[in-house]
Amino acid sequence: MAHVLIVDDSPTDIHAMRSALEEEGHQVSVSDSASDSLDVARETQPDVILMDVVFQGMSGFQGTRKLARDPATAHIPIVIISGKDQETDRIWGLRQGASEYLVKPVHAAQLNRVVAGLLGTPASGA
Template structure:
């Protein structure tokens, strides 16, 4: 069973994503901000990370950049899941190391399809 880490400061978004992922058979853990997410990613080495952008302390772009540059987490695919819908945000996310980008509210079927494509 693949393990997915959700990094999002919204308890509601965490709940919505967790429910969809667990319903599809994934193991899920979560963190409330970028710093906690990086720490948890290093401890658990998830198969995939869903990353919000707008968070306190360290935003999702910063956390993605850090995770993609650390040898132990560099190969973990990251999908940005955010309300930021500008093309410049999508381009910047990819430059930081994100594999894909989805705008909230996410379509559950589309999210699960992207995860399946990435994890194989």
């Protein structure tokens, strides 16, 4: 299947997303900060990036903008997955280069539908 990079600093959220994605057969890598995700994405070239927003230092919005503008990673779709559920946050995330914006907690079926849609493949309906 696909390689998905999860960028999050919550072990609970990482575990839930990793479990859902691995059930669909995806390979998963993890980065615990937006700033580190820039190098990880360049090196591993994932098929999709799942980006949290709230981090110490560089925010997920800033990380998304940098990834979307970097020629080495601009082709990788980014899904912001955040606890910030205001419409202004969603609009801002999409303006930074995200393809999708989901609000935590994200259910496995919803996550897999969005990833499958970005990959152009059907989700199994987890």
